[in-house]
Every structure is written in structure tokens, then in C-alpha cells.
Amino acid sequence: MTFPIVRHRRLRQSAAIRGMVRETVLTVDDLIQPIFVTYGSGVRNEISSMPGVFHFSLDTLEQEVKEIVDLGIPAVLLFGIPESKDSVGTPAFIDNGIVQEATRKIKSLYPDLLVVADTCLCEFTDHGHCGMVHTFERDGHVCGDVLNDESLELLVRTAVSQAKAGADIIAPSNMMDGFVQAIRSGLDEAGFNYIPIMSYSVKYASAFYGPFREAADSAPQFGDRKTYQMDPANAREALREAESDVLEGADMLMVKPALAFMDIIRMLRDQFDLPLVAYNVSGEYSMVKAAAQNGWINERAIVMEMLLGMKRAGADIIITYFAKDVARWLRSDR
Ligand code: PBG
Numbered sequence: 001m002t003f004p005i006v007r008h009r010r011l012r013q014s015a016a017i018r019g020m021v022r023e024t025v026l027t028v029d030d031l032i033q034p035i036f037v038t039y040g041s042g043v044r045n046e047i048s049s050m051p052g053v054f055h056f057s058l059d060t061l062e063q064e065v066k067e068i069v070d071l072g073i074p075a076v077l078l079f080g081i082p083e084s085k086d087s088v089g090t091p092a093f094i095d096n097g098i099v100q101e102a103t104r105k106i107k108s109l110y111p112d113l114l115v116v117a118d119t120c121l122c123e124f125t126d127h128g129h130c131g132m133v134h135t136f137e138r139d140g141h142v143c144g145d146v147l148n149d150e151s152l153e154l155l156v157r158t159a160v161s162q163a164k165a166g167a168d169i170i171a172p173s174n175m176m177d178g179f180v181q182a183i184r185s186g187l188d189e190a191g192f193n194y195i196p197i198m199s200y201s202v203k204y205a206s207a208f209y210g211p212f213r214e215a216a217d218s219a220p221q222f223g224d225r226k227t228y229q230m231d232p233a234n235a236r237e238a239l240r241e242a243e244s245d246v247l248e249g250a251d252m253l254m255v256k257p258a259l260a261f262m263d264i265i266r267m268l269r270d271q272f273d274l275p276l277v278a279y280n281v282s283g284e285y286s287m288v289k290a291a292a293q294n295g296w297i298n299e300r301a302i303v304m305e306m307l308l309g310m311k312r313a314g315a316d317i318i319i320t321y322f323a324k325d326v327a328r329w330l331r332s333d334r
Contacts, residue, residue, distance in 0.1 A: 024312045026304065028072045028330055032116060032277075033323035036215055037061060037102040038081040049211035050282060051289050053321050055081060058105055065106055065113065071327035075114035077171065077319055078102055079216050082124050088132055089121035093157040097124075100165035107166035116198060117162035119155055119172040119183065128213075128220040130174035130228065131155075142222045148176050155179055156186030163192040171254075173200040175228040180248035196251035198277060202238040202264055205229035208257040208283030215282065238264050239271055246272060252317070257281040259306065262313040269314025278315035280307065285321040300329055 011021050036047070036055045043057035056064055068076060080098035082091035091097050103115050122130045131151030133144040151174070159170045170187065172179045180199050187195050205226045213219040230237060242253050253272060255265045256279035265278055284306070292299035303322050310318055320326070 024308055026308050026311055026318075026326070026330070028327045029074055030311065030316065030318055031073050031323040031326060032075040032077050032317060032319040033068050033073050034077040034079060034319060034321060035061070035064065035102075036079050036081060037098055039083050039098060047211070047215040049214050049286055050321065051286075051293065052325075053215065053285070055215075058101060061102060061105065062109065065110060068324065069110050069113055071324055071331070073323050073327050075116055075169070076106070077116040077118055078167075079118055080123055081217060085124055085126040087126055088154055089124035089158075092121050092124035093154065093161045095161055095164070097161065100161055103162065103165040103167050114168045115166065116169040116171050117159075117167035119159045119162060119170055120174045121151070121154060121158070122174070122218040122220070123216045127222065128218050129223075130225065131176055135222075144222055146176075146228055148178070151176050152178060152182040156182050159183045160186055160190045160192070163187055163190065163195050167195070169196050169198050169252075171198040171200065173203060173256075175200065175203050175225075175230075177244075178248070180245045180250045184249040197249065198252040198254060199245045199250040200256055200279075201242045201245040201250065201253045202255045202261075202268065203229050204232045204257065204261065206232060206257050206260075206281070206283075208260070208281045210283050211286045212282035232260070235264060235267060239267060242268050242272060246274065250274065252277055254279060254319075255315075257284060258310050258315070258318075259284050262309060265310065265313040265315050275316045276314055277317040277319060278310040278313070280310065280318055280320035280322070282321065288322075300325075304329065 038055045040057045041059050044060045045055045047053050078099050082098055106115055120130050129146050131146040133146050135144040172183055252275045254277040255261055258278040258280045291297045307318055
């Protein structure tokens, strides 16, 4: 009796043989840790909807960044919570803005740690939109249009001020048309032609950003982001978004969120040769944390499986609030 000839289990017999035939690996080099920075001193406030994620002031940031460096994580992504906001997001592009100050501090302490600056206005505008808005009243409700070309100029100023402060990578996330081209020219004219752009090319209008908006105090005060972020129903449109970013000079492409959009990660991987980033967003983090705190899932196993899935789908780099945990787990595995 020779049946079955093909036996898949032959290559699953031991940890050693499974290791030898493993197709995808996740390493600490793939990870980017997001950090929320704010004013004040001695601040280390946990974000209630994101257990284990904190707001740091510039002084407490030091210890956090030391841990990140000690764990071998190559990059951080900075988000700022300013002291005050206005209609055009001025605190995003002033020289002593919170992201600029945090960047200077981190680069002076750890010149080799890559600082990625999220270039957007929503954390800095009083209306919470990612650009300049034209507001009007309709049926007694405040409405508004987010102005595309007018917003580009503010984004360029933001990106240039971040590069001046020492940011290594500029990551525009606001989904205005032409943002990569505008920022590329702005950076080049300011003498930063060597600074890469990691474009949030395919960013969906997603409910998975809920906890982040609490963390960054950036929920839109009227309307939603559907006129600039993408419709989760669309895949072909994702290719067009990515293609225009490539033509405009993006150095890396991103898909965000990740978990519900693995097909989009795979599509971009197959169509483009640029490094591809997956953003494991706040809601994806909080769901896992909540289930883990209830004892319903094995947090470590779930996180590793999710991130491995993103890499298998085609991501080269993963932005995740779990980065420190993952770095620790990878270390203890060795
Ligand atoms: C800024 C920005 C957002 C996120 C990253 N950059 C919020 C948004 O678009 O509403 C979300 C990140 C997360 O949910 O973890 N535009």
C-alpha cells in the first residue's frame, strides 16, 4: 500500500525541518515603533483605548527611546500633540513644533535611530481635518470642504521643518492629490533631496483609526475623511493611487490599515518594486489588547501570526504599536 505518495507532513516533523522550509520571516529590522509626543514634563500618560501606549513629554521620551534602541528597533514614527491648535495647523510647521523638538532630541541622543515624521495637519487643526477647510452651513449644520491645493503648501512647510529638525524620512499621510510631488519639490528646493518619502499611498477611510484619534486628539469636528481617504470597497483605485505616488517620486509605498486590506498589500507587491510598508493601526492593536486582557486569546501568538501575515502578503516593513513587544519576543526565541 503506497498511498499517499505525496505526504506534506514529511516537512513538518520537527522544529528544525519546519525552520528550514519556512518561507517568511519577521525580524526586528522590519519594525517601526510609533510614538506620541507632547508638551509638559514628567508626562507618561497611558492612552485609555490603547493599553501599553503612552503620551511622552520630551524628558520622559528619553527613557522610551533608549528602550527602543536597546531592543534593536531601527525606526520610530512620531506623532505630536500640540499645546494649541488653529484652523491651518500652524503648530505642525513651526520650527519649535512638538514633532520638530522631539526629532532634535532623539537625533542628538541616538543619531543612528531613524526618525520618521508623519506629515499631516489633523493633529494640529482645530477642526481635526488633514488640510485647510472651507466651512459653510447647510440645514443648520457646519459642513466643510478640505481644500486640496491650498493644503499642499502647508504640508510642504511641515515636511521641510521636519527635515530641518533632522527627520530621516518624511511620511505624508493626509491623502491630498499631488502631495508627494509637492513635498518632493519642497524638500529638494530646501536642500533635502536625499530625504526619502514614505508615502501613505493607499490610506482607507477606516473605523480602525478610532483609538488613534483619541490618542492624537484628531477626530474631525464635522463630517468625515471620506472625500480624501479611500473607500474600503475599492481595490483598483488603490493601484491608481500608488501609481501616481510612484510617478511623483515616492521612495516607499504604504497600505493602511493592514489586517482588513491584505489583498491590497499583495496587489501593490505584485505591481510595484518599491519597498512596501504595512501600517498595523490603532484599532488593530486595541482589539488584540482587549481580547488578550480578557484571557480570550494568546496575545503573543496572535500578534506574531498577524505580522507574519502582513509580511507574507508582501510587506517589507511594518509600523506597529507592538514593535517593542515583538522585538522582545524575537529576542527570547533565539
Ligand atoms: C494622520 C494619521 C492617522 C493615522 C496615522 N496618521 C489618523 C487618521 O487618518 O485619522 C492613524 C494611525 C492609527 O490608527 O494607528 N492623518
